Amino acid sequence: METKEAYRALGLDHSASDAELKATWRKLVATWHPDRNPAAEAVQRMQAINKAYQHIRLVREGKLASDAPADSTDSTYGADSPQPEAPAHGSARPQADPQAKPHRPPYVRKVRLSLEEACLGCTRTVRGQFQQTCPTCVGTGQRVLATACPTCRGKGSVRKAVLFGWSWNEEECPDCSGDGRQRAPCEPCESTGTQTVSYRRRVRFPAGTRDGHVLNVPAARHGDLEVDLELAIEIEPHPLFTLDDNGVLRCEMPVNGYAWMTGRWVDVPTPDGLQHMRLNRDALVYRLAGKGFPATSNGPRGDFMVRVTPVFPPLDDPQQAALLDQLIASSTQTAQADDTQALGQWARRLASWQPG
Ligand SMILES: [Zn+2]
Ligand SMILES: [Zn+2]
Numbered sequence: 001m002e003t004k005e006a007y008r009a010l011g012l013d014h015s016a017s018d019a020e021l022k023a024t025w026r027k028l029v030a031t032w033h034p035d036r037n038p039a040a041e042a043v044q045r046m047q048a049i050n051k052a053y054q055h056i057r058l059v060r061e062g063k064l065a066s067d068a069p070a071d072s073t074d075s076t077y078g079a080d081s082p083q084p085e086a087p088a089h090g091s092a093r094p095q096a097d098p099q100a101k102p103h104r105p106p107y108v109r110k111v112r113l114s115l116e117e118a119c120l121g122c123t124r125t126v127r128g129q130f131q132q133t134c135p136t137c138v139g140t141g142q143r144v145l146a147t148a149c150p151t152c153r154g155k156g157s158v159r160k161a162v163l164f165g166w167s168w169n170e171e172e173c174p175d176c177s178g179d180g181r182q183r184a185p186c187e188p189c190e191s192t193g194t195q196t197v198s199y200r201r202r203v204r205f206p207a208g209t210r211d212g213h214v215l216n217v218p219a220a221r222h223g224d225l226e227v228d229l230e231l232a233i234e235i236e237p238h239p240l241f242t243l244d245d246n247g248v249l250r251c252e253m254p255v256n257g258y259a260w261m262t263g264r265w266v267d268v269p270t271p272d273g274l275q276h277m278r279l280n281r282d283a284l285v286y287r288l289a290g291k292g293f294p295a296t297s298n299g300p301r302g303d304f305m306v307r308v309t310p311v312f313p314p315l316d317d318p319q320q321a322a323l324l325d326q327l328i329a330s331s332t333q334t335a336q337a338d339d340t341q342a343l344g345q346w347a348r349r350l351a352s353w354q355p356g
Contacts, residue, residue, distance in 0.1 A: 208294030
């Protein structure tokens, strides 16, 4: 029930004081109580009056949000499942239809994506649950019966002795809040006043989804409510890549120094998988065009920047040391014989120099 409707049912508006509210309700109860009113619609009217009164009281006591039944709790994240459901494409929230069924404010929850999923886009099942006010008892945990309250025998008030039994006061019956109707536990909610509503939605996350993005998923019916989901995206830290604030995807990888010197091929991880890349001993930074993160949602992919760190193994392996000695000797010989090379020219200048 909406708060506006509740006031309308009692013929009041928001500005009514608590005393006016109670007085109006008492007057309506006096008119419509089925014990006093034989009309066929009396039971129904009485129920509507009590429901409206309970709703307004709960709102005024802060136990019920004005137009949003109950707060939301919990969120569990479900992994992808092969359940064949039509994917709901994330998009801007559709225009609210004023004739629509009760609509609660969007339910906000976090969704964690891997960097690959965020980069390439993915379809995931999002599921969880939240609490809503029990529609049967409007959050009171009780049902109002058509029978008279046994405590006050339907009068709505009880006598309470005052002045040491010399006199008495009429007080509101504690068991029926003064409406004279019997109460029974509400079964659908087991008297808790709230219901747990589960939701499950297939959601398409576009390529280029960034950390902190909020994805609106159009309403779907859950329990008695139309529920919009607002998914706050969190991207998990990646063991190999980093995404900088400008949306540039980077990777820093160590490479064998000899492989780097000799221009060998290495495997570089990218969001799509491993990619061959040729090392170049004049370069430490490499740009892989179109292998990075999309600059905009569903846009073309940007560049992937790879920085290599050549690593030379320590020379404590005698076999490797011998091979290196061989390599140095043979390359020095070749270089010194070549007059056009820096090493050859240097060797000649050194040989013609007479130290003092
Ligand atoms: Zn209930
Ligand atoms: Zn009573």
